[in-house]
Amino acid sequence: xxxxxxxxxxxxxxxxxxxxxHRLKYESRTEAMRDALVKLIDIERRRQVGEExxxxxxxxxxxxxxxxxxxxxxxxxxxxxxxxxxx
Numbered sequence: 001x002x003x004x005x006x007x008x009x010x011x012x013x014x015x016x017x018x019x020x021x022h023r024l025k026y027e028s029r030t031e032a033m034r035d036a037l038v039k040l041i042d043i044e045r046r047r048q049v050g051e052e053x054x055x056x057x058x059x060x061x062x063x064x065x066x067x068x069x070x071x072x073x074x075x076x077x078x079x080x081x082x083x084x085x086x087x
Contacts, residue, residue, distance in 0.1 A: 009017070017029055026032040062070075 017032060020026070021029055021032045024032065026035070
């Protein structure tokens with residue numbers, strides 16, 4: 001199912017939309033607007049998850065031991081990379 005929306009936008013925003021449609025080779029304004037909405041919703045959902053994670057750490061901060069495990073995992077992953085010396 002889908003719902004049709006009618007919106008009014010200022011002329012300058014319409015010009016910018018047409019520029020995006022052309023630049024990114026969308027088939028239509030509708031396709032570009034739909035894609036923009038999907039991306040906006042994804043950004044907000046990710047932001048909400050980030051806020052919830054941060055709130056969790058504020059309520060129950062990680063211990064030094066937990067932080068140390070993360071530090072060691074990070075160092076191990078960096079050391080596992082096939083780095084090439086550039087100097």
